[in-house]
Amino acid sequence: MIAAATLSLSQFHERAGCGVDREMAEDEEFETFIRNYQNMVFSVSARILGNLTDAEDITQEVFIKAYERFRQLRNSHAIGGWLKTVATNLSINHLNRYRARWRFFSEEGAPVEIAAPETEKENNRQEMLELAIRKLPDAQRVSLVLFHFQDMSYEEIAAKLGVSLAKVKTDIHRGRETLKQLITR
Amino acid sequence: MSDPNKDWLDAELKNLRDLEAPETLLPRVMKTVRQQARKAWWVRLIDPRTDLCRSFMLGVSLLVLGLFLMVSPAQFFSDVPVLPALLKLIPLLLGIAGTVLFQVKIYHFSVLTLLIPAIVLSYVFLIFAASTIQRLAGVRK
Numbered sequence: 001m002i003a004a005a006t007l008s009l010s011q012f013h014e015r016a017g018c019g020v021d022r023e024m025a026e027d028e029e030f031e032t033f034i035r036n037y038q039n040m041v042f043s044v045s046a047r048i049l050g051n052l053t054d055a056e057d058i059t060q061e062v063f064i065k066a067y068e069r070f071r072q073l074r075n076s077h078a079i080g081g082w083l084k085t086v087a088t089n090l091s092i093n094h095l096n097r098y099r100a101r102w103r104f105f106s107e108e109g110a111p112v113e114i115a116a117p118e119t120e121k122e123n124n125r126q127e128m129l130e131l132a133i134r135k136l137p138d139a140q141r142v143s144l145v146l147f148h149f150q151d152m153s154y155e156e157i158a159a160k161l162g163v164s165l166a167k168v169k170t171d172i173h174r175g176r177e178t179l180k181q182l183i184t185r
Numbered sequence: 186m187s188d189p190n191k192d193w194l195d196a197e198l199k200n201l202r203d204l205e206a207p208e209t210l211l212p213r214v215m216k217t218v219r220q221q222a223r224k225a226w227w228v229r230l231i232d233p234r235t236d237l238c239r240s241f242m243l244g245v246s247l248l249v250l251g252l253f254l255m256v257s258p259a260q261f262f263s264d265v266p267v268l269p270a271l272l273k274l275i276p277l278l279l280g281i282a283g284t285v286l287f288q289v290k291i292y293h294f295s296v297l298t299l300l301i302p303a304i305v306l307s308y309v310f311l312i313f314a315a316s317t318i319q320r321l322a323g324v325r326k
Contacts, residue, residue, distance in 0.1 A: 039204060042206035056206075059206065148198045176194055
C-alpha cells in the first residue's frame with residue numbers, strides 16, 4: 001500500500017516536473033521566436049505609426065496575441081505574414097483611435113522639416129530616409145508604407161483605410177515627392 | 186522592359202533594413218506573457234473580451250429594466266406567499282421609492298424628472314473628463 005502510494009507520489013512529481021520543464025521549454029521557444037521576429041514587427045509598426053514609443057507598445061501587443069495562439073503558429077509557414085498583418089491592423093487601429101487627437105495636435109498642413117544630421121550615426125542615408133518617413137503626415141506615411149513595405153495595391157490600401165483610390169494615389173505621390181526632396185537636399 | 190514609374194527612391198526604400206527593436210521589448214513581453222499564464226483560465230477567457238462582456242451586461246441590465254417596467258415588482262413580490270419576512274420589505278421599499286420619485290415635487294417637477302438630467306449630465310461630464318485626461322496623457326507621451 002505504502003509502496004503503491006510512494007509510486008504514485010513519485011509519478012506525480014515526475015509529471016509535475018515534466019509540466020514545469022515543458023513550460024520552460026515553451027517559454028524559451030517563445031523567447032527565440034520573439035528574437036527572430038521582433039525587428040520585423042517593430043519596423044512595420046514604427047513605419048506606420050511614425051512613433052517609436054507607440055511602436056514598442058503595438059509590438060508588445062502583437063506578440064501577446066501571438067502567444068495566445070503560439071501552438072498553432074509555431075509550425076506554420078505563414079507566421080511572418082500573420083505577424084505583419086496583425087502589426088499593420090493594430091497600428092492602423094491605433095492611429096484611427098487617436099485620429100481626432102492627431103488632427104488636433106499634428107501639423108498636417110505644415111511642411112516637413114528634418115533637422116540637419118548632428119552625429120555621425122545620423123549622417124547615414126538610410127537613417128535619414130527612415131527619419132523622413134516617420135516625419136511624413138499620417139495619411140501620406142501610412143499609404144506609402146503599405147504600398148512599399150507591405151506590397152499592397154492601391155485598391156487594397158483604399159479598402160483597408162476606408163478612403164478613395166484617388167486619395168491613396170495622391171498621398172503616395174506626395175509622400176514620395178517629400179521624401180525625394182528631403183533626401184536630395 | 187523596366188517600369189518607368191520606378192526610380193532611385195524605390196531602390197532606396199527596398200534596401201531599407203528592419204529597425205532594431207528596443208532591448209526593453211523582450212523582457213516586457215515575457216513579463217506580460219508570464220503574468221497572463223498565471224491567471225485563471227476564465228480570467229484569460231474574459232480579459233480580451235472586456236468590451237463584449239460590458240455590452241452583454243448592459244444588454245442584460247436593459248432587459249431587467251424592461252421587465253421591471255412590464256411586471257410591477259411590488260405586486261410580484263407581494264403575490265409570492267412563501268418569501269421570508271425580510272424579502273417582504275422589498276415591495277414596501279419599492280413602493281416608497283416609487284412614491285418619492287413620482288409624487289414628491291420640487292418646484293413643480295417630480296424628483297425623477299430632475300434626477301434623470303442630473304444622471305445624464307454627470308455621465309457626460311465623466312466621459313469628457315476621462316477623454317481629456319487620456320488626451321493629455323497621450324500628448325505628454
